[in-house]
Structure formats: structure tokens, C-alpha cells
Amino acid sequence: MTLASCTAVPTTQVSQRATSQERERAPAPKPAPAPEPSRPATFAFAGELTQGGWIKGTAPGGTQSLSLDGESIDVGENGGFFVAFDRDAKPVASLIATLRSGAKVVQRLTIAPRDWQIENVNIARRRSGPSEAFMALRRPELARIQAARALDTGAAGWRQDFIWPVTGRISGRFGSQRVYRGEPGSYHSGIDITSGVSGTPFVAPADGVVVLAAKKPFTLEGNLLMIDHGMGLNSAFLHCSEILVEEGERVRQGQTIGRIGSTGRATGPHLHWSMKWNEARLDPILLTGPMR
Template sequence: MKRRFFVFLLFSLVSIHAFGLELRGSWQQGGVIVGKVPDGSQIEYRGKKLQLSSLREFVIGLGRDAPDYATLVVIDAQGGRTEHKFAVKQRSYNIQRVTGVPQQTVEPDPEQVARARREAQMAADARKGNLPLRFFAQEFVWPLVGPITGVYGSQRVYNGVPNSPHYGVDIARPVGTVVNAPVGGVVTLVHPDMFFSGGTLIIDHGHGLSSTFIHLSEILVKKGDEIVQGQAIAKVGKTGRATGPHLDWRMNWFEERVDPQLLVGAMPSQ
């Protein structure tokens, strides 16, 4: 079978139409790409065919450490395969090295570690779904307005031991400030008090794309609820291992951690 190869070197925000393949999003580490294929076609990424919406839309997420290139394969109605290769912009992250930290901070209590692992598995299970929802294709908005105090990808190294990178965007607001849904979805996890993340809420936007909101003081929805953009879903808190009141908003495409800021742009003026 004849193959055709087309290479696109794309960085930052893009919106393109090429050979029937429509794409919009950010081809950089942490980016989310929403696409659409022609009638009768399928799309393949990393060796797997992706779910398509009723409008033939799909979504992929590029992780924090995504490689230099990503390839999408369009399979037409006759089985012909066209490969589209995209350059992925590599990002520089803020790495802080901290020494003199008490060893119990670097090596938590084994019971706490066991609890945290159980809770992490609960969150991972809540993100596994491939629900046939198309909220992922909507334009995202900020869940609240406030100062940004933490960004995606940053990392601390304590006494030479790397901590897990920060995968969300932190927004500082007083306890009790209402958090609104950045886009519609279905609630897949509600937990009042996880060890690290405190009050935790996960919303599935469809096709593997989900939002996680943590350190919440109160959650206003329940598991299984279908919500709409702008709906009040929770309140800001300082629960879990938070050092002060703020919202930590994170996003996943299945197991890939993506950057919410790349979907919403600059923070509006307060």
C-alpha cells in the first residue's frame, strides 16, 4: 500500500486545514490538540486508533516531556494511510534546588506513602475512561480569576532528590471562593480529603481529556453528575498538603499530564 508523508513544522497555537485534516491547538510539551478527519476516515496516534465524536472530532495530549516530534496517521475509507509529522516545541521548566530540608520531608512516613498511593490509584482510575462526550471540543475558560502562583512543569529538588513535577496551574484566592467549570463534563471522582490533594474533584470532558481540581474546601457536585460550562462545582480551600488557600487546576489526556494554561490563554483582569 502506498504511503504519503507530509511534514509540518508547527509551534505555538495553530489552526490548519491540510488534506482534509483539521487541527487546532498547541504543538508544544503540555499541549492539547483537537482535530477533525474527513467522512469515512479514521485517525491513529502512537499505534492506536482514536475515538471519534459524532462530528468526527478527536483529541490528543502531549505530556510534559513529549519528544521532539509527534505523528498522526489518517486512514481513509479505502485503507490508505497518510502520515502527518509535527515538530513539538520543547519547553524549559523552572527547577528549584533546595538543600537542608528535614529528611522526614524528603522521605514521608511509610503509612502516609501507602495511603497516598491508594489515593493516586483512585484518581488514575477516574481518568481512564474514554467517554463518548464532546465537551473536549469546546473553548475552555478559567475556573476562577486570581493571581497565578504556580505553573505547569515546575519542579523542586530536595537534598538532591527530585520531587514530582507540578502538573497544574495554581490560582490564589481566599477559602470559600467559588470554582466554576471551565467546560462541561461528567464528574468521575469526588473525595473530601486525600493526603496530598485534600478535597479532590475530577471531571471527564470526553475522549480521555479530564480536569482535576484539588485542595478544595467544599465540593458542590457528586459523582455521575453532568455539568455545564460556568456551573459552580467547588470552593477554594487549603486542604491536603497545601501551604495556603488556592486552587490547583490540573488536566490529563488519559495518563498524559497537559497544561491547562495552553487551553485558556492569559488570565483575565480581576
């Protein structure tokens, strides 16, 4: 009887082949997550520490929550934040970061006063309030404005260097005010840019989301357009002759969004641009720098 010959395969060789096959079937290892960028132990920020001004920067590493004079502030990716100071802000503000450890980092901010354009007039301030007929129209408009400002769209335009929406003659400055026989009237809440021609286009000063685009003129603002830039910062453009974007639309810095007009309570074609951060009113020129 003839025996068939066979060749024995070394155990180590079989083991090596199996290991190779297992490697081919095994999924590729996942890359290790990128480490969180290191952050400073204190606040890092820059901006305009003055009435109507602002700062933006980075909160200390490990920040769990942030507040300005007791008001809660959103903290963005990698600890980014934006805060601003009202036209009548007090001389000192406190920025407080509460860390995950429970410790607090306190940053004292000195807010410089501004020399506002004040006009003293020798007439009594009008005492008669708005009529009920007017308020019947005005209340729903104010509700829409308030609701638009409360929207959180996640926009990141607050991180950008703002640009002028249009160039022209500045005919009304932020913070200017009339005083009637010693009694202050309301101050001008934005900046007026006069083009002289109705229909002149204007652009978005920074990225954002349209939160209000009036389909018909408001009683005071006329055709009103509002854009959220994120972190509680928004722009309002008043007296437009035409609005070229829709509510919910994302706009880019430099994109044409409307045309200047004189709708609402206006004496001639101009763009009234006002800005708010939460309840604080800002001076737009402190975000753009002088017009060139």
C-alpha cells in the first residue's frame, strides 16, 4: 500500500497567516480626539471699554458659566464671549467666570465716560403721551421687535470686524440728546447715514440671520430689518425703501440686504443703524471704526 505524502505546515506560520487575516478584517483604529486648546487662567479680551462700547475675548480655562454684573452671558466655542456696555453704563463692571472646580475668576472693568452731544433747548418737554389709537398699532410692533431680539440663531458674526453698511454723511450720532429746560429727553439710539438718494443699497455689516423683515412699514421705524449676529448682538436698519432678504435667511458680511429710504417717521432718505447687545445699546462706530 502506497501512502500519500503530505507536507506539514509549521504552527508558527499558520498563526502568522491568521494574525494577518485578522488584521485585514479589523477596522482601522480611530484617531485620538484632538486635545482641547489650552486656555489662559485669566480673561483675555480686547475692544472698547467705554460707554456704548464692547469687548470680546476668551474666558479662563475650565469656565462653566459667565456673568457681567450678575447677568448671565453665553460662552461660545473654546470659551469665546462678547459683552457690551450701555450708553449710560456705570464706571465699573465686574466680569465673573465660575469654573468647574467652583472657584471664581473676577475681572474688574473700568468703563470710560463719553462726552455726548447735548443740545439744551429753552422749551418745555411735551407731556402728552401717545394716543390709544397709536398704541393699538404700536403694541404688536413692539412685541415683534422684542421677540426678534430674543431669538438665538447661533450666528457667529459677532466674531468679525464689522464694516459700514453704507457710506455717506453722518447726520445723527449715537447718544446725542436734547435737554428741555433741564429735563433730558430720550437719546438717539443709533447712527444716521444720509445718502441723499432713496433706493441706495446697503449691506450686512457682519454675518448673521434675518430675524425680522417687515412686510409693511412700522409706525416709527418704517420698513424695519433686523439681523442677529449671535451672542445676543443684533443690528436694526430703519426707514428702508426696500428689504431684499427674508426672515430666517442667513446673510454674509458685505451682502446687499436692503435699500435706503424714508419710510416711517423720517424727514428724508437715510439709514438709521442701531445695535443692541441684550438690553445694552451700542455705538456702531465703535465696532466699525471711522468711515473712510
